Amino acid sequence: MQETLWTLMLSAAFFCATMSMTPGPNNILLAQSGANYGIKRSLPHILGIRAGQTCLHISVLLGLGSLFDIWPMFHHVLKMLSIGYLLYLAYRISTAAVSDDPAAQESKPMTLKEAALFQLINPKSWMATITLCSAFTVTGEAYWLSGLLGMIVFNLVGFPASFTWVLLGSTIRRQLNSARRRSHFNWSMGFLLLLTIPLIVK
Structure with a gap:
């Protein structure tokens, strides 16, 4: 049983890596945050994702x-809430005030609470968690032991995956040395966020 459990967790780790690293609402928002606010100010966003995902995991x-x-109908309600919030986020990102001095920007990164609550209406988070809890x-x-181990694996894999997207955004930040470039980048990120909506509607 113990050998089977560890083999199962190894498979779960590969699944979690796939779900955590591939583009989706969370990762687009993390890249945008890293580019606009840097790594340090984006950490609450990462922690919020992990906290929300863990609460969702326990619930499932x-x-x-x-x-x-x-x-x-619960699934349809979840989709509608998610689409509405993604439209709001895309608008907020695209219209965020920018200036020539990044430190003077009035916009703020997503808080831990906002990131955690977003997981509750994020279909990709639901799909990943339900699959993890049923297949692994x-x-x-x-x-409960396998469920707890799956939760630990998801966080151990998910945190560095999220950090990678913030790091990617932070690397891009060096090129965003003018208000115009930052504005164009924000519009691009808002557009990419909108492109995730058809995946939700399916």
Whole structure:
């Protein structure tokens, strides 16, 4: 059983890496944050994602994921909330005030609380968590142990993956040495965020 569990967690790690590293709403927002605010000011955003994902993970382990089967409308409500919030974020990013001095920008990075709450309406987070809890847990007495290990694996893989996107944005920041360039970058990030909406509608 122990050998099977560790093999399962290794597979879970590959799954988590795929879900955490591929482009999606979280990673686009992290890259935008890294470019506009730097690594240090983006850390609460990363921690918020992990906190929200962990709360979601616990909820799914407790059976919340079954709501999609019991009440299919819940899925549609979640999609509508997610689309509405993504439209708001795309607008907020695209119209953020910029200046020639990055330190003088009035806009602020996403807070820990905002990032955590976003996970509750982020379909990609739900899909990843439900898949992780259904495909990478074992039944019986070892259910909670496998669920806890899966949660740890997701955070161990997810944090550096998120940090990589912030680092990527921070690297781009060096090229955004004028208000015009930062404005163009923000519009590009807002547009990329809009491109994730069709994936949600499917």
